[in-house]
Amino acid sequence: MPETLLGIAKANDLPLPATTVEELRELYRFRDFAHFIEVWLLTTTVLRTADDFRRVVTDYAAEAKSHGAVYLEGIFAPTQNARRGVAWDDVFDGYCDGVQEARELHGVEVRLTPDITRGSTPEEAEATVRHSIARMDRGVVGIGLGGLEAQYPPELYEEPFRLAREAGLGSVPHAGEVVGVPSVRGALDALHAVRLRHGIRAVEDPGLVRELAGRGTVLDVCPISNLRTGVVRSLDEHPLPELVAAGVQCSLSTDDPAMFATDLSLEYESALSLGLEPRAFYEAGVAGALCNEETRERLRTIGDGYDWGQLRPVTGV
Numbered sequence: 540m541p542e543t544l545l546g547i548a549k550a551n552d553l554p555l556p557a558t559t560v561e562e563l564r565e566l567y568r569f570r571d572f573a574h575f576i577e578v579w580l581l582t583t584t585v586l587r588t589a590d591d592f593r594r595v596v597t598d599y600a601a602e603a604k605s606h607g608a609v610y611l612e613g614i615f616a617p618t619q620n621a622r623r624g625v626a627w628d629d630v631f632d633g634y635c636d637g638v639q640e641a642r643e644l645h646g647v648e649v650r651l652t653p654d655i656t657r658g659s660t661p662e663e664a665e666a667t668v669r670h671s672i673a674r675m676d677r678g679v680v681g682i683g684l685g686g687l688e689a690q691y692p693p694e695l696y697e698e699p700f701r702l703a704r705e706a707g708l709g710s711v712p713h714a715g716e717v718v719g720v721p722s723v724r725g726a727l728d729a730l731h732a733v734r735l736r737h738g739i740r741a742v743e744d745p746g747l748v749r750e751l752a753g754r755g756t757v758l759d760v761c762p763i764s765n766l767r768t769g770v771v772r773s774l775d776e777h778p779l780p781e782l783v784a785a786g787v788q789c790s791l792s793t794d795d796p797a798m799f800a801t802d803l804s805l806e807y808e809s810a811l812s813l814g815l816e817p818r819a820f821y822e823a824g825v826a827g828a829l830c831n832e833e834t835r836e837r838l839r840t841i842g843d844g845y846d847w848g849q850l851r852p853v854t855g856v
Contacts, residue, residue, distance in 0.1 A: 540561060541687070543595065543598045543797075544582060544765055544797065545560065545592060547594065547705060548585040551585055551587050551588070551591070553579070562575065562840055564571070564800060567767075567797075567798045569798070570769070571768060572688075572769065572770065573687065574731070575656040575767075575768050575798070576686065583619065585627075587620075587622060587623070587625055588625075588629065588633070589629040589632050589633035589636065589658075590633065591633065592629070592630055592634045592636075592637065592722060593636040593637040593640060594637070595637065595640055596637025596638060596640070596649060597615065597636070597637050597640045597644060597645070599611075599796075600637075600641035600644075600645045600647040600743075601641075601644070601645050602649050602796075603802075604645050604646070605801060606804045607804075607845070608647060608803055609646075609648065609838065609841055610647070610649075610828065610830070611649045612651070612828065612835070613634075613649055613651055613664050614653070614685065614736075615630075615634055615651065615653055616654045616656050616686075617630045617653055617666075618655070618656040618659050618663045618666075618667060618851075621663070621666070627670050628670070628826065630670075631653075631670045631674055631787065632674075632814075633653055634653075635674050635677040635678055635679070637649070638650070638651065638732065639677075639678075640730070646717060648677060648834065649680075650678050650679070650680040650681075650830065651671075651674075651679045651680065652679075652680060652681035652709070653667055653671050653679065653682060653683065654667075654672075654683040654684060654685035654686070654713075655667050655668070655682065655684050655685075655696055655700075656686045657686030657687050657690065657691035657695075657696075658686060658687065658691055662697075663841050664696060664699040664707070665702070666700075666704075667682070668699045668700075668708075669695075670701050670802050671708060672702075672703070672802075674710065675706070675708065679708070680709060681703075681711045681829050681830040682699070682703040682709070682711070682712075682832070683711045683713065683779070684696055684700075684713055684714075684726075684730070685712075686714055688713060688714070688717045688718045689718050691725045692718075692721065692722060692725050693725035693729050693840070694725050694728050694729045695710075695713060696729075697729045700712075700729075705824070709734070709829040710726075711733065711734050711736060711829070712726045712732055713735075713736040714726035714736070714737065714738060715735060715739055715740040715741050716736070716739065716740070716765070716770060717737075717770065718740070719740040720740065720741065720743050720747055722740070723735065723740065723747060723751075724747065725739045726751050727750075727756070732772040733829075734757045734758075734827045734829075735756060735757075735758050735759065736759045736761075737758065737759065737760065737765070738751070738756075738758035738759075738771070739765065739777070739778050739782065740761060740778075742778040742781050745785075748782065748785045751787045752786035752787045752788075755788060756828070757788045757789070757790055757823050757826060757827030758782065758787060758788070758789045758790070759791075759792040759827075760779055760782070760789045760790065760792065761791075761792045761793065761806070762774060762777050762789060762792035762806060762809045762810065763793075763794075763800070763801035763806060764794035764795070764799045764801070765777060767798075767799045767800070773846055774809060774813070777813065779810065780813065780814065783815055788826060788827065789820060790820055790821075790823045790824035790827060791807055791820040791824070792806070793806055797844070804850075805853060805856070807820065807850055808850055808852060808853035809853050809856055811851070811852045811853070812852035812853050812856075817847055817850050818842065818845075821842050822842060825838045825839055825842065
């Protein structure tokens with residue numbers, strides 16, 4: 540949330556190139572995906588203490604709850620914080636403390652899927668995995684891969700993902716967002732992805748789309764994020780309907796909601812405006828969740844009891 544980021548920056552006496560929510564939102568007008576990464580690195584530099592990371596989780600859980608969220612799998616990128624001198628333990632323990640507090644204060648179940656940052660050294664990638672494994676009992680359930688997709692293909696990270704899988708962590712990398720079929724193929728074959736963040740450019744290869752549908756691989760699709768970063772030119776041109784029509788399971792996610800001026804309600808309303816059935820996205824999210832069967836069954840029950848007809852198509856995104 541913009542307010543959270545501004546508050547943390549003030550508390551840590553670290554400047555941002557914005558002093559109000561309005562100025563921060565103006566900063567979040569991205570030219571392209573690379574510019575988004577540049578701004579993300581700039582703004583997240585203010586996160587320095589374990590309490591900062593705890594607050595990020597609890598504040599977002601409260602915001603997501605207002606849109607009906609009951610279960611979240613959050614992403615964070617510890618490498619950048621470690622490079623700024625923040626202890627790895629402070630980063631991980633802060634986020635894990637947030638998991639517990641989100642449950643206690645808001646009744647929202649949060650799980651964590653830390654990203655290996657593309658461009659990390661082998662030592663940094665392994666540290667991300669090792670610290671994740673050590674906290675599997677505190678909410679860490681998977682390992683992701685994020686950052687500059689065009690410069691760093693999935694195959695570079697095969698070894699740390701192998702370590703993560705052998706320990707029981709799910710593989711949930713970003714792929715098929717900025718780069719097309721080779722990125723998706725690398726994530727599936729080299730990283731053994733059980734779910735893909737984005738994955739939308741798989742539509743460029745009908746055979747790959749059929750494979751994704753056949754395997755039941757869930758794509759975490761973020762329509763508003765794709766629009767804001769220029770990955771798609773307009774919502775009407777988004778490949779989500781094509782993927783759904785081909786039988787690919789797609790969930791809806793917010794990516795970075797503060798930076799993309801979105802929320803869970805807006806994502807569902809955007810999908811509805813494309814003529815798609817919102818309940819199917821929830822069910823895909825449940826199917827792809829890295830949770831135990833007891834939690835999955837509880838989520839199914841919640842979905843069965845929800846009034847899906849209350850959603851309305853969005854206009855003017």
